[in-house]
Amino acid sequence: MSMQHDKATLRSRMRAWRDGLGTVELDALSEEVEARVVTLPAFTTARTICMYMHIGSEVRTGGYIARALLTGKRLVLPRVEGGNLELCHVTNPVHDLTAGGWGIMEPNPECEVISPREVNLFLLPGLAFDAMGRRLGYGKGFFDRLLVQSAGVRVALALEGQIVENVPANEDDQLVQWVVTPDRVIDCRTPGANIL
Numbered sequence: 001m002s003m004q005h006d007k008a009t010l011r012s013r014m015r016a017w018r019d020g021l022g023t024v025e026l027d028a029l030s031e032e033v034e035a036r037v038v039t040l041p042a043f044t045t046a047r048t049i050c051m052y053m054h055i056g057s058e059v060r061t062g063g064y065i066a067r068a069l070l071t072g073k074r075l076v077l078p079r080v081e082g083g084n085l086e087l088c089h090v091t092n093p094v095h096d097l098t099a100g101g102w103g104i105m106e107p108n109p110e111c112e113v114i115s116p117r118e119v120n121l122f123l124l125p126g127l128a129f130d131a132m133g134r135r136l137g138y139g140k141g142f143f144d145r146l147l148v149q150s151a152g153v154r155v156a157l158a159l160e161g162q163i164v165e166n167v168p169a170n171e172d173d174q175l176v177q178w179v180v181t182p183d184r185v186i187d188c189r190t191p192g193a194n195i196l
Helices: 003-019 023-037 041-045 062-070 142-147
Strands: 048-050 074-081 084-089 097-099 105-107 121-124 153-157 178-180 185-187
Touching (some): 023 153, 041 153, 074 142, 084 142
Antiparallel strands (some): 097 105, 178 185
């Protein structure tokens, strides 16, 4: 079987599993992920943080967004521009965001564009992850093309059921350094090293 077939199969399985979670359970699990992420030195010391606006059954990000703004961090959110993501500074989500493609809230055109090189920390979505830092996204490559432009720390937000033994990947797929679930923090830089 081809890698694309393997990726499509894993995407379908992970999406079905995640979509099967109830809203109350997903909200509670997301809060547990957040409680672990905000204690990471990469989060506490970051000046500029790029996150995503969650949709569907993704790990919720509303708490991080509020925390970043309350603690004086520069909040950056992506906006789809053609086949790429453009990063924009958001100071007030209520006024700065508008519905974009796929129903995702994204920064409006008036928001200041920020270079990926200025981002200290990326909080990333995905469908599946492994302990080597491989991340399976939705197949468009948006975040892979963005991450290659930055030295910022990459932290994936996940549920325990999204952790698999091996995510199929090629040379264009960008690795993450950390994967955080409700149960553990996986240090992908050191295989086999989990921080509980």
